[in-house]
Amino acid sequence: MYPLSKENMLTKSKIFETMSQRDPGCGPGGGRTTDDVLHKAGIVIATNKYNPNSRVTATSCASISKQRRKLAVEIISPWTAAMKEQRIETDGDTKMRTEF
Secondary structure (H helix, E strand, O other), rough: OOOOOOOOOOHHHHOOOOOOHOOOOOOOOOOOOHHHHHHHOOOOOOOOOOOOOOHOOOOOOOOOOOOOHHHHHHHOOOOOOHHHHHHHHHHHHHHOOHHO
C-alpha cells in the first residue's frame, strides 16, 4: 500500500503503465466475476468492504475448464440405443422436399 500525497500524485497514465508492466496475460476477455477480471489483469484492490483473499498468491494463469463441452456430452448421453434406432426408423417415413 502506498499513501498518496501531492508529490506522488496517482494519475491515469501511471496506473496503466504499472498495469501493463505487471499484466500476467491470462487471456483475452473479461471473466466470470469481478474477482476474475481483476485477477487476470493483475490488480489487487483492498478496501474496507472488499478484502482480497489469498487468491493473489498464484503468479501463473489457471486454465478454465470447458463447461460447455461437458454439458453437451451430458445432453447426448441420455440417448439409448433403442431411442437411436427408433429415430432412424422414423426418419425413413418423412419425405424429403425433393419428393413432393
